[in-house]
Amino acid sequence: MKKIIDSILNVSVPDPDDARRRRLLNILLLGNIIAVLLGLLAILVANLVSQQFTQSDMQILLVGILVITLGIMGIYQINRRFSGRWAALLYLLLLNLIFTFTDSPAELSNGRSLFLYTLPIAISSLILIPEASFLFAIIGGGIVAGLAVSINQTVNAFSIIGFLMLALVSWLSARSLEAALKDLRAVNANLDQQVIDRTQALTQSLERERIEAGRNQAILNSIADGVILFDREWNAILANPAIKGMLELPLELIINKNFRSLIEHPKLAPQSRGLLYAMVEHDTQPIGFRIVWGEKTLSVSAAQVYDNSKTTNSHIGTVTVFRDFTREAEVEKLKSTFVGIVSHELRTPLNAILGYAEMFKEAVYGPMNDKQVNMADRVMKNTQRLLALINDLLDQAQMEAGRLTIHNAPLRPAELLDTLHGLMDKAASDKRLRLTSEIEDDLPEILNGDAARLQQILVNLVNNAIKFTEQGEVCVKFLRTDDAKWGLAVEDTGRGIPESELPYIFDTFRQVEGSTTRVHGGFGLGLAIVKQLVNLMSGDIKVESQLDKGTKFTIILPLVIP
Amino acid sequence: MSNLALIIEDDEDLANIFAEALRGVGFEVEHVPDGKLAQERLKNGNAPFVILLDMHLPHVSGADLLTIIKGDEKFAKTMTLITTADARMGDLYSDQVDFVLIKPISFVQLRDLTARLKPK
Numbered sequence: 001m002k003k004i005i006d007s008i009l010n011v012s013v014p015d016p017d018d019a020r021r022r023r024l025l026n027i028l029l030l031g032n033i034i035a036v037l038l039g040l041l042a043i044l045v046a047n048l049v050s051q052q053f054t055q056s057d058m059q060i061l062l063v064g065i066l067v068i069t070l071g072i073m074g075i076y077q078i079n080r081r082f083s084g085r086w087a088a089l090l091y092l093l094l095l096n097l098i099f100t101f102t103d104s105p106a107e108l109s110n111g112r113s114l115f116l117y118t119l120p121i122a123i124s125s126l127i128l129i130p131e132a133s134f135l136f137a138i139i140g141g142g143i144v145a146g147l148a149v150s151i152n153q154t155v156n157a158f159s160i161i162g163f164l165m166l167a168l169v170s171w172l173s174a175r176s177l178e179a180a181l182k183d184l185r186a187v188n189a190n191l192d193q194q195v196i197d198r199t200q201a202l203t204q205s206l207e208r209e210r211i212e213a214g215r216n217q218a219i220l221n222s223i224a225d226g227v228i229l230f231d232r233e234w235n236a237i238l239a240n241p242a243i244k245g246m247l248e249l250p251l252e253l254i255i256n257k258n259f260r261s262l263i264e265h266p267k268l269a270p271q272s273r274g275l276l277y278a279m280v281e282h283d284t285q286p287i288g289f290r291i292v293w294g295e296k297t298l299s300v301s302a303a304q305v306y307d308n309s310k311t312t313n314s315h316i317g318t319v320t321v322f323r324d325f326t327r328e329a330e331v332e333k334l335k336s337t338f339v340g341i342v343s344h345e346l347r348t349p350l351n352a353i354l355g356y357a358e359m360f361k362e363a364v365y366g367p368m369n370d371k372q373v374n375m376a377d378r379v380m381k382n383t384q385r386l387l388a389l390i391n392d393l394l395d396q397a398q399m400e401a402g403r404l405t406i407h408n409a410p411l412r413p414a415e416l417l418d419t420l421h422g423l424m425d426k427a428a429s430d431k432r433l434r435l436t437s438e439i440e441d442d443l444p445e446i447l448n449g450d451a452a453r454l455q456q457i458l459v460n461l462v463n464n465a466i467k468f469t470e471q472g473e474v475c476v477k478f479l480r481t482d483d484a485k486w487g488l489a490v491e492d493t494g495r496g497i498p499e500s501e502l503p504y505i506f507d508t509f510r511q512v513e514g515s516t517t518r519v520h521g522g523f524g525l526g527l528a529i530v531k532q533l534v535n536l537m538s539g540d541i542k543v544e545s546q547l548d549k550g551t552k553f554t555i556i557l558p559l560v561i562p
Numbered sequence: 563m564s565n566l567a568l569i570i571e572d573d574e575d576l577a578n579i580f581a582e583a584l585r586g587v588g589f590e591v592e593h594v595p596d597g598k599l600a601q602e603r604l605k606n607g608n609a610p611f612v613i614l615l616d617m618h619l620p621h622v623s624g625a626d627l628l629t630i631i632k633g634d635e636k637f638a639k640t641m642t643l644i645t646t647a648d649a650r651m652g653d654l655y656s657d658q659v660d661f662v663l664i665k666p667i668s669f670v671q672l673r674d675l676t677a678r679l680k681p682k
Binding site for chain 2 (some may be wrong): 206346348349350351352354355356358359362364387409
């Protein structure tokens with residue numbers, strides 16, 4: 001029904017103001033038709049009842065109604081097809097014309113029907129243009145004045161002024177209505193544009209996201225390492241195909257399952273279980289470690305994922321990367337076994353060489369001249385170096401295989417220093433260096449630790465200090481750093497370590513500068529072993545050095561071993 | 563008092579060096595190169611003044627030989643020195659023996675040590 005009425009009333013034109021005015025005109029025309037038909041009906045009914053109208057009256061009435069109806073139809077057609085402005089103008093003129101014939105000139109100019117002329121004034125500013133109200137105030141005023149003059153009456157000047165006042169009000173209200181509509185349309189248009197822009201931006205970003213997600217998935221799928229993403233409760237929310245082959249499990253048994261169910265899987269070696277549980281329970285970011293899964297050795301590394309988009313930077317889960325380490329683990333095991341055997345087998349003959357050289361030096365089989373003693377001395381020194389190197393290699397191999405362990409027991413710092421002096425005094429005095437030592441007063445007399453490994457650390461550091469110091473002294477100190485810690489410091493007055501080399505001095509197989517290697521020899525395993533031993537003891541090692549001034553190594557260890 | 567030093571060591575060169583060190587301070591030296599032979603020697607022979615026992619021996623281990631020594635009354639006055647390359651093993655037996663020598667063992671070190679132990 002609404003559609004039918006709308007199709008009758010609406011005129012589709014691009015200008016919204018024009019469309020609004022034309023629709024308004026159509027409504028008025030429709031209203032008029034209905035009013036005319038109702039009027040006709042009323043007249044016919046009244047005539048039937050009282051026979052009030054004569055034949056000619058009826059004829060005039062019917063002709064008038066017919067003319068009005070045809071006029072309205074004509075205007076409607078003009079309004080629909082040709083021009084809203086012209087239709088409105090014709091309609092308003094027709095209204096004035098009809099009004100002029102509806103009553104006697106006296107009533108029209110100065111009586112009960114005077115108000116009729118206000119209607120075109122008010123309507124014109126709505127359906128024509130706002131200013132048109134003045135035109136129809138003048139036309140209305142003109143007709144009223146004309147009618148008054150035609151019947152010899154005085155012109156009703158007040159009514160004409162009233163018409164003009166009404167025109168002014170109509171004009172103002174129509175104008176502000178149009179301005180308001182215009183603003184509203186501008187706001188609407190702006191809103192529409194914003195909606196369009198937003199929609200476009202959203203579409204684009206969705207598209208980008210889709211491409212990005214596709215790319216990320218492609219990357220994840222082609223990584224050879226197994227990747228599982230866990231939420232905060234350690235439920236697997238994402239896994240790539242590589243993990244499937246690595247764990248030999250279908251993805252359905254990994255994704256949407258809690259990590260704990262994976263840890264309880266029979267393929268996981270019992271000794272690996274603890275490591276994974278530690279990672280899950282402590283929720284910290286563990287450094288890489290290895291697990292044994294069936295026949296495979298896998299290296300595991302985990303990183304916590306944070307949501308940076310929020311200001312709180314909240315922890316949302318953990319991404320774990322599994323790498324097949326089977327081959328490397330086998331090679332490493334083989335290597336450490338090999339190094340272990342070789343080192344052991346090498347030590348016995350070296351002990352023999354050392355012993356025989358000593359016997360030469362000690363002239364066991366008769367007197368030796370100075371040169372011979374010197375040669376025996378050199379054989380001994382070189383053999384000792386070789387032995388030290390083999391010991392280092394053996395330690396390194398054991399540490400890499402994870403077989404080197406720390407055995408803590410009560411120990412006396414004073415005894416460690418006595419042994420150290422026994423071992424190193426000669427080497428120091430040979431280079432005319434002083435080897436001094438001291439124990440801070442507040443250090444307990446008995447500490448807990450691995451005496452043999454601490455001795456090894458001290459010998460290593462003091463040996464280095466002597467090696468790299470040409471004059472001055474090497475000082476060993478036992479420190480009480482704070483309530484929970486104690487420390488060892490070895491300080492020399494040697495050449496120092498260049499700042500650029502400091503970060504690397506604890507690396508395996510490295511010595512500062514190529515030239516140093518030629519002067520002092522050795523592989524430089526000593527400091528690497530010291531650092532690893534200190535780490536095994538839950539301690540920390542620091543180095544401070546100034547070129548040509550000296551170097552100071554400080555080791556901090558816990559008083560109570562965790 | 564016996565002047566005898568018994569060296570139980572499978573490496574010929576080391577045994578030789580140890581023997582020279584001990585002879586150097588005046589010991590009479592007897593060398594057994596094998597665990598099994600050492601077992602018999604300990605059971606049947608007389609008690610020496612000092613035994614230098616290698617813990618890594620073929621056939622019968624140094625640890626087993628040490629049990630024999632500790633269990634036999636005739637070795638009550640004998641000094642026992644063990645030699646090993648493994649510091650851990652040395653720690654393990656340090657309570658049962660007089661000295662633990664960690665390889666490599668220096669000729670001079672052994673000579674000076676046994677010189678102090680030798681009966682005057």
